[in-house]
Amino acid sequence: MAGANRADMIRAIFRAYLSNDRKFVEDAFSDEFRFTSPFDDNIDKATYFARCWQNSDWIERHELERIFVDGDAAFVTYRCVAKDSKSFRNTEFFVFDGDKVRRIDVYFGATYRDGKFVRQQS
Template sequence: MAGASRADTIRRIFAAYLSNDRTFVEDAFSDEFRFTSPFDDNIDKATYFARCWQNSDWIERHELERVVVDGDAAFVTYRCVARGGKSFRNTEFFVFGGDKVKRIDVYFGATYQDGKFVRQPG
């Protein structure tokens, strides 16, 4: 799969979250899919959908700032704008196996409410 196609797959996954198209996302992930975030350690595909898939009605939009593909890997930095003025910026590292997403590691960024930094507990 060419880099442009992988970038397109990533953009389509983000669009599918907003439209609650779980079927597209499930099909885009390999059966061996793994997910890691500050809240999740190397969870499998079934656990990801049970724990992480939510109704996206709270999201107003994703602003994909960078999609950088290098072979079987890609970094995506985006700003997520929630309804009600909250926003945050994350970076995700995608690993592809063939034409499927094999792994995503998420790195959380700062959170803002109405343009002002919100300190996170902990």
């Protein structure tokens, strides 16, 4: 899969999440998929969907700000805007295995409400 196609796949995964198209995302992830975030340490595909997949009705939109692809890896930075005017910016690191996503590591950014910084609870 070429770099442009990897960027297109990332865009498609974000669209699928927003439209609650779980099947598309499941098919985009390899059987060996692993996910890490500040709340999750190297969880597998089944655990990811049990723990992390939620109804996206609370999201107004994703603003994909930049996608950098380098071979089998890519970074995407985005702003997520919730319907309650809360927003946050994250960066995700994708690792591909062929045409499937094998790994995603998420790095959380700051959260804002009505343009003002919201301190997160630990």
